[in-house]
Amino acid sequence: MQKTYYDPADLKKFGKISEWNEELGAKFFDYYGKVFEEGALTEREKSLIALAVSHTIQCPYCIDAYTGDGLQRGITKEEMMEALHVAAAIRGGASLVHGVQMMNKVNKLDM
Amino acid sequence: MIKSLHKRESELANSKRQLEILSNGIFQKGALPTFKEKISETNQFPLKAKKLEILQINVGYMCNQVCSHCHVDAGPDRKEIMTRETMQQCLDVIKTTGAHTLDLTGGAPEMNPDFRWFVEEASKVGIKDFIVRSNLTIITANKKYHDLPEFFKKHNVHVVSSMPHWTKGKTDKQRGDGVFNASIEALKMLNAVGYGMPESNLRLDLVYNPSGAFLPSNQKSMEKDFKKGLLEEFNVQFHNLFAITNLPISRFLDYLIASENYEDYMYNLVEAYNPSAVKNVMCTNTLSVSWNGFLYDCDFNQMLELPVNSKAKHISDYNEDLLEGRNIVISQHCYGCTAGAGSSCQGSVI
Numbered sequence: 496m497q498k499t500y501y502d503p504a505d506l507k508k509f510g511k512i513s514e515w516n517e518e519l520g521a522k523f524f525d526y527y528g529k530v531f532e533e534g535a536l537t538e539r540e541k542s543l544i545a546l547a548v549s550h551t552i553q554c555p556y557c558i559d560a561y562t563g564d565g566l567q568r569g570i571t572k573e574e575m576m577e578a579l580h581v582a583a584a585i586r587g588g589a590s591l592v593h594g595v596q597m598m599n600k601v602n603k604l605d606m
Numbered sequence: 607m608i609k610s611l612h613k614r615e616s617e618l619a620n621s622k623r624q625l626e627i628l629s630n631g632i633f634q635k636g637a638l639p640t641f642k643e644k645i646s647e648t649n650q651f652p653l654k655a656k657k658l659e660i661l662q663i664n665v666g667y668m669c670n671q672v673c674s675h676c677h678v679d680a681g682p683d684r685k686e687i688m689t690r691e692t693m694q695q696c697l698d699v700i701k702t703t704g705a706h707t708l709d710l711t712g713g714a715p716e717m718n719p720d721f722r723w724f725v726e727e728a729s730k731v732g733i734k735d736f737i738v739r740s741n742l743t744i745i746t747a748n749k750k751y752h753d754l755p756e757f758f759k760k761h762n763v764h765v766v767s768s769m770p771h772w773t774k775g776k777t778d779k780q781r782g783d784g785v786f787n788a789s790i791e792a793l794k795m796l797n798a799v800g801y802g803m804p805e806s807n808l809r810l811d812l813v814y815n816p817s818g819a820f821l822p823s824n825q826k827s828m829e830k831d832f833k834k835g836l837l838e839e840f841n842v843q844f845h846n847l848f849a850i851t852n853l854p855i856s857r858f859l860d861y862l863i864a865s866e867n868y869e870d871y872m873y874n875l876v877e878a879y880n881p882s883a884v885k886n887v888m889c890t891n892t893l894s895v896s897w898n899g900f901l902y903d904c905d906f907n908q909m910l911e912l913p914v915n916s917k918a919k920h921i922s923d924y925n926e927d928l929l930e931g932r933n934i935v936i937s938q939h940c941y942g943c944t945a946g947a948g949s950s951c952q953g954s955v956i
Contacts, residue, residue: 507877538827567816567823569831571773 506556539568546575547582607782608672610681611857618860619679621911628854628938632869638876641940648881653934655903658926659891662709662905662951663688663696665721666897669713670747673768673781675815675858677909680713688897690720692921696895697727699924706734709951711905714744716751729761737764739813739951743785745792755799764809765801766848767793770817772835780817793842802844811846813953819867821878821945822849825954848953851875853906853942875941883948886955889934895921903934905951910939 513520531541542564549557565575611619618624632638645651667684669676700708708728715721715738729736738758745754758765769789770780777786793810796802802810812832816822829847836842852858854871862868889903893914899921902908912935913919918928948955 533827537830538824539831563820564823566818566820569771569776569814569823569828571771571776573775 501555503559506559509556539570542568543570543574543578547578550579551582551586607682608674610672610683611679611860613681613683616860618856618863621909624855624859625910625912625937627859627863627868632872633938638872641936641938644876644879644941645881645884645936645944648884650881650884653884653887653890653936655930655932655934656890657930658703658705658893660707660709660888660951661696661700661703661705661893661895662711663895664711664897664905664908665693665713665715665718665724667713668717669741670717670744671714671741671782671785673857674861675780675817675852677853677856677858677906678713679856679909684713686897687718688720688899690723692897692899693720693724693727695899695921697724697731699921700728700731700733703924703926707737708733708735709737709739711739711951714741716740716744716754722757725757725761725763729763735764736762737766739766739768740792741781742767742769742789742792743781745795746788752795755796755801758796759799759801759808762808764811765796766811766813768815769793769812769832770815772832772839776817780815790840790842793836793844794840797843802842804843810844811848812844813848813850815850815852819862819865819871821851821874822949825849825947846953848951849947849949850951850953851942851945851949853939855906855939856909872938872941875945878945879941880944880946880948880956883944883946883955886948886950887940887943888950888952888955889943892951893929901929906939906942907935910937912937 510524513524531538531545542561545557546561546565549561562575629640633640642651645653664678666687667678667680668682668687669680669684670682672681710725712718718724725738740754745751767789768781769777771777774786777789778784793802796810799808800806801808814822814828814832822828825847828849832847833844836844854862854868854875859868862871889907892904894902894905894908896902896908901914901916901919901921901924902912903914914929914932915935916928916932917923918925943949943955
């Protein structure tokens with residue numbers, strides 16, 4: 496049995512998910528490809544967003560893929576780390592902003 | 607400044623050892639197909655030389671820089687320099703061949719004591735595209751080189767220069783401390799005489815090599831980022847960017863092995879293999895001449911000491927009939943030229 500849940504080699508097999516449902520797999524990869532094409536945002540900007548989101552959802556495959564993608568695009572480590580701090584700030588802020596709910600309840604119930 | 611592999615007496619200074627590494631391990635065990643097996647899948651073996659279009663001449667391995675990825679293993683400690691006699695033999699060939707491009711490389715070609723003589727003589731031949739691969743920092747390295755932009759302009763030389771990034775950090779990491787600032791200064795000097803300006807015929811192109819164990823991204827989008835970065839931050843302009851894949855030989859091979867990236871890098875190259883890039887690889891229309899006049903299919907084969915598969919082995923024996931149609935000599939490093947959009951000294955091939 497596989498000893499870990501994640502194997503880096505599995506990333507390269509991502510395309511194989513289409514084998515069990517070709518129609519939906521094809522639609523997904525077509526959509527995925529279109530999303531990352533240059534539009535109102537550049538491919539470079541989209542790569543940085545993907546890197547930040549990868550860390551937010553803590554996906555090792557995505558972190559691997561978009562760190563490599565960023566390097567290939569000439570994205571600097573300073574830019575990468577700034578993008579991660581944006582993700583971390585939103586993630587931390589999302590916890591902290593619920594403190595308002597806590598405060599509301601305390602203020603309502605406490606004498 | 608680091609020393610060349612030759613000066614360090616590294617085992618990788620020996621081309622035979624490099625070829626052993628490229629032929630053994632993952633390729634011997636069958637984990638990855640050899641380049642010959644791969645191109646045979648689409649009936650493209652043997653690769654054949656077509657009509658000569660580009661004559662690339664390496665005028666010496668001496669360089670003022672010691673870049674960590676250098677496939678030439680160039681540096682100040684390399685003494686291999688082309689003589690005027692060999693240059694004359696090259697000129698004799700340039701006059702008779704129908705090649706449209708002459709491409710001078712090194713090392714730093716400007717450090718060859720007969721460089722200016724050679725450029726003056728070669729420019730009289732009337733070749734369509736006369737390239738000098740300048741590392742930029744040589745222009746600012748010493749007073750005697752400060753007039754190079756004017757000299758290039760006088761002889762209508764097409765300047766092609768390496769620039770791994772538009773930021774200091776990434777550039778200096780690959781090419782050495784201080785290289786970025788000196789390169790920007792040199793680019794400004796070239797711009798000042800007209801090189802790289804939007805409407806100018808004085809061509810200035812930059813070469814991008816990744817500064818690590820990864821492949822280059824799309825050449826056009828990288829060019830856009832480079833142009834934006836260099837113009838906004840430094841008011842520097844250039845024409846085109848050539849994105850070149852680092853081939854796993856010499857100092858880049860040394861780096862891959864030392865950083866334990868060799869196998870992953872080879873897997874990436876093989877995975878990115880593009881059969882449609884094969885028909886346009888530069889070795890099919892290029893001939894590389896070494897500092898001592900010997901002939902190779904490309905500059906990489908020159909460094910691996912893999913001579914042309916022809917009876918004409920030296921520039922003094924140049925014979926179009928013998929060289930055209932020759933079988934190109936290949937090994938696993940050739941995957942570097944067929945990855946993604948392909949790679950050549952003129953950038954992507956697709």
